[in-house]
Amino acid sequence: MLSTICAFAQVGINTTTPVQEVHVAGATESVRIEGLNTTNNVDNLGVGSSTRVYADANGDLVLGSSSETIELLLDVENYLVDGNNTNGASVNQILQTGGGNGYTATGIQNDIPGSIFTLTKNAIVEVNYSVSWSVEINSTGRISDNRARIVQTGVYFKKWDPAVPGYVNILTDVDGNFINSGPWCIASNAGGCTEIGGLLAINGQFYNNGHGKHGEHENFQNTGSDYVKLGPGTYYAMFAGQIAVGSTVGSGAAKMYLGSGSSDELQIIAHYYY
């Protein structure tokens, strides 16, 4: 039985001048740890795969599973309050604009506390959504002018700021870059832009109708998917939308309602760096 305990300040393998405590020199040299191999460790993905290595609280090298790197922060089937709400706290009406940056921050969550999520560390955050919308001239009339409309939607994040205190729109990612080359104007009035945000996963589709009583005016969905790098903090997501047309002459202002249908799917996933 050979029992050896050696304590060195620095150990060099294939080198006489170690520059770290353990220095393995040579172009093809490596370190083998049997406690991490596929026979001894169930978290090893096996021959032909590579498995991530982690350090635990002691600094011991260990293997991890998917839960260490990815987390489903939010998975909601019907994120926004339904119906055509024209007033009160749940307003989701968006008035038609001529074009450009005429977004309106809109909609309100069905479950406000359940919409809030916390990132404990930097992450690549993935946003996937499918949001419902409907469009009309008024409660008894549909668009009938055959003029193309664009219905555009996007998501922006609000982050808790203890200095306010309150939630404020975030404009930049964790590296300090404006999100999607923003900032974006997400609410405006006749005097100009009243609110800016960092719009993500922007998606648009055309709508057109030529009969004031017939033709589908609801049951539409916009879908989007995007990534953004966010730092630690407490957040929630909101929607902004826009309906645009070239000319309103003779047609009046159309209105759209975001989240008016029964299904507004929102998934927010964190892919952690560390």
Added chain:
Amino acid sequence: MKQLIRYIVLLASSIALGQVGIGTTSPQKELHIAGTTSTVRIEKLNSVNSATFNDGVKIAPVFVDGNGDLTLDSGFGTGGVEPLNFLLDIPDFIPDDPYNPLGFNGSGTVVNNPIGVSTAEGQIISIPLTIPQAALIEVKYGVTVLIAGTDMQAGPPTAYTVGGETSTIFTYFRIDLNSDGLSAGEMAKKYGQKAQMYSTYPGGTIGYPYMNSQGYLSLPPGNHSIVFYGVVNDSAASFTSVGFGGTKDYLKIRVYN
């Protein structure tokens, strides 16, 4: 049985060995740590000494830096070690002037579908993409479109498309390996296809809805290009001009390696 116990304590010194076995007398690697529950403890990586990246609750991923040193890092910032997978964010990746070549440098953002033609394809932009090692990449994009009945390569739009006629607009991308031009095989493979219809009478909007889609693909190491294309379909009797990327577009590429 001969028992040999040695204690060697050398302070402020170093030792050079050929191969080292711990728990084994026949090391298979330069450093071989045997035993079914064996591991290595590196105190620099523990929750006291690397509190920023190791919170002591969740285990922290270990990376290898450019020197081969084991390290913990966030991968963020200029001093950060790149993480195992990272995100390339290329905001507004298409020059904004849809009336090329009158304004900006760059070309190909306008695709015309002239009279006598029912399907027209044009290149929007080619983006260089350097892949350091074989990787799976994920591409998500959003491209704006602007639609008119007059040639936007010659000037700003002056007329709508023919009233009541439906046209369709496609976007997708191809991969040019080694940036040496698209081969027949590379032309045949389209990723992230997206299409939508357009129809209006005068007074409708002409832009900009976002066309977005995504795709995964595997790439070998090298300096490649991701090439975006636009397609316009209409009646052969009509003229349709589409400007791709006239306002803020986005391109996100995740690299998994």
